[in-house]
Amino acid sequence: MDSKVAEWRKLIQSLRGAGVEPYPHSFKITHSVKTLNELRRQALLDPWVGSTVTTAGRATDIRRHPNVVFIDLYEDGARFQIMVDPKEPLLEYIWRGDYVGASGALVKTQRGDYAVKAERLFLLAKAVQSLPEWGKVDRGSPFYMRHRAVSMVLDIQLRWRIYTRARLIQAFREAFWRRGFVEIPTPVLQPIYGGAAARPFTTHIWAIDEDWYLRISPELYLKRYIIAGFSRVFEIGPQFRNEDIDALHNPEFWSLEAYQAYADYNDMMRLMEETTYEALQAALGTAVVKYGESTINFSPPWRRITLYDALREFGGVDPDKLTDDEIKDRLRALQVPLKAYNRGIALVKLFEKLVEKKLVQPTFVYDYPEESTPLCKPHREKPGLVERFEAFAGGHELANAYTELNDPVKQYEFFKREEELFPKDEAHPLDYDFVEDLSFGMPPTGGIGIGIDRLAMIATGAESIKDVIPFPIVARRELGQ
Template identity: 40%
Template sequence: MCPHESLNFDAGRLEKIEALSAGHHQLYPYSFDRTTSICEIKSRFADIGHEKSEESVKIAGRIYTIRNHGKTVFADLGDEQGRIQLYIRKNDVGEEQFSLFTEQIDRGDIIGVSGHLFRTKLGEITLWVDQLTLLTKSLCPLPEKFHGLKDTETRYRQRYVDLIMNEKARETFRVRSRIISLIRQFLGERGFLEFETPTLQPVYGGANARPFTTYHNFLDQTFFLRIATELYLKRLLVGGFEKIFEIGKNFRNEDIDTSHNPEFTLIEIYEAYRDYNDMMDLMEEFLSSLVNAIHGCDQVTFDEVVISFAGPWRRITMEEAVREYAGIDVLATSLEELQAFAIEHAVPEYEKAASPREFLVLFFEFFAEKQLIQPTFVHDFPIENSPLAKRHRSKEGFTERFELFINGMEIANGFSELNDPIDQMNRLEAQDRKRLSGDLEAQMVDYDFINALGYGMPPTGGVGFGVDRVVMLLTNNTSIKEVILFPSMKKPVADAPPNEDESQEKPAPPA
């Protein structure tokens, strides 16, 4: 056998496979009838003494360490939630099974064992094995047992190995699973219905982001991976549903950093007859309850910073944030003075700002965002960068939009949703003009969505937040790659042969 060079198959283990096959040993049995788990054993037999228990148990898992002492062997067996020591004696399991274990089984193999519990003289609960079965022969050796898998890039590329070796990684994804369950529970208890909307969309929208483009051969049509679920969920509001949400994958063809991944999980929530103030209340109630459910208190430590989720949370306008952190009243300052201020403080891309409100956004992002450590709602955004939010009821040129910041990171984005079809068409057409002029993140015009609004959408409050970033906060992980099982990665330099379509032309940006 000559495996591909990218595989990590071990030559010695391949020889053992051949030897086991020659001996008519069943290498990969179809099932194993476990009677319990390691976690349950340690709970039920917490008071076990040095004598073997009368009850026999059957467990299965992966071998992590092997310590051979001649006619006896100690090994560590692990399943999903725990590890236990095995004591294997030749006189108990017989010559054949003992030889199988000592000669053919390696670290990383998966076995099933039965036996009785006892406590060693060193006080460790141990399974005294009387029968063992090889369930899966591993061909790839595990990383060195004391140091595990340390290379960060390898951990992300081979998450399966990371999960085998790294209990912290397994715990992170257990918490992630629980967070998603709690989200559904919280919203379900309040009467929200969960829906699924298209991932492949003929027109992308709902956010300012560059899309991924694909092509459907049968329909002879260009499609886009969705950048947001918003415009389809709003169609459901038009259709008569009043409290809705979706947890789904979104795709944005953008840079990758510690808080961005091209494929990420977003939840969007909409409630008819509510506004952005109600959505701020909902987010505060939800995240506070989530933190208490996960941590048992209203505080988390993130990157050595203690963050309190106890209410009420701070609420400030974008203007107030810029005055506080940049020391300038943007709307009371001339355009020339704003440009000079930007140059003085080396604000990047200041030349793209052509109005005081555009400078307001620019200064907020440069001076204020990273200063917002404790949960803070920043509200009342300029209309120029909020094409889907309702005009502010009392502030000309602004919208009823908010973003929630925690530890300098945007967590949520919410609006009083724009439901005026004429205003919406005008704003999306303005976006489309930017797109056609070269702004790769500007939105297209979804005329079917505007047509839906023409049938009438009730006053609505909406909010969306990144599940990945919430998981980061609640598990104290400073990189989004730590909370996404299989994050997007750049192809290794010495990678496998190119994909079949790699020689084809890259699709042009959407027209």
């Protein structure tokens, strides 16, 4: 690294020695590259021809001709060209990747395109490493992940996917606010992690000499807002789980969680299908997307099927007729490990292995075994089940939702049962403070958590969650570090 920095220093000093400042403090523009590009796209540039404009962007292509030099400037996913006199002295110091400004008349070229004819040229930031060739980035290379900012410049599809994810987040936010939900923050650092069964990241707070945790879910704090009298709350933001890294998992991921007083899991189904439809329409202009070989239509209503019926229809097994030994044999054949056998949990594992990948069109799978979660209200009509659903599309789980448990005694008992059913690092910790908060009264409530990144994968046709997360977690050894 020292040798690289020495080369960069030498280049910067040579520029300053020639009277060229490579890093000026600011630059005033009248028309951004994005604005000029949009006016051109809408055929609205002709009235501006002859007017003096000032613009700036990254130089992504330099085309030299005997009488003119064309430089493509790039900004925020858009490009616009400038024309420069070959005798312009500053051209000697500009290469691809530099940030360049230009001021001059807007003209129409002989080919019918538009350009800014630079009367003045400015070097705004020197790229001491030349930008790799446009569009030639290797998505499987260490460079692609290590220098993600550069990859977003070179890979138009990556940039579009990240933009679309951002637009989905904004559209969901708007859809929930329209329905009277208040976006409200919860702590990222928590003394007891909860709201999901997952391994947390642990940190130590030196000021109080205690171990705390990065949240794995905002659930228990959002429910406290319901207890506090906020009737509709939600939060969009990052969660942290110290677990798998693969095509569907990243230890830091984004979710939307929402809770509504006086609602149940049926209301949450309607809420999800409506807001997802609206978010996709806002981000893509359509709720029908191509994902792999499938065309997925997110228009409401989505299909609803019980977990047991899904096992019968898609998995070819009848859970009511399977013995415990038969379930164990099937899981063993499917290479699904179970540290301790429990029939309800085993049936969910069987569903995950046999059914999930077959749920291509948006589908709500509901009524799960009561052992599947300690935070859900028991089913009002079906003993042994809880009022829970998960939403699927493209073969991926997109959401998890409950009619929320608000009985403090049952909540305490379910937490204790969880400790008995699972190893310590897989069970929901018993949060005494939350149980006590619940004892002061929480109204009937429906809650839902939606995976933003997985929905963005389907919306943009991405094969991996890494393709929609701007800066995914990658082992340093894989980056060549």
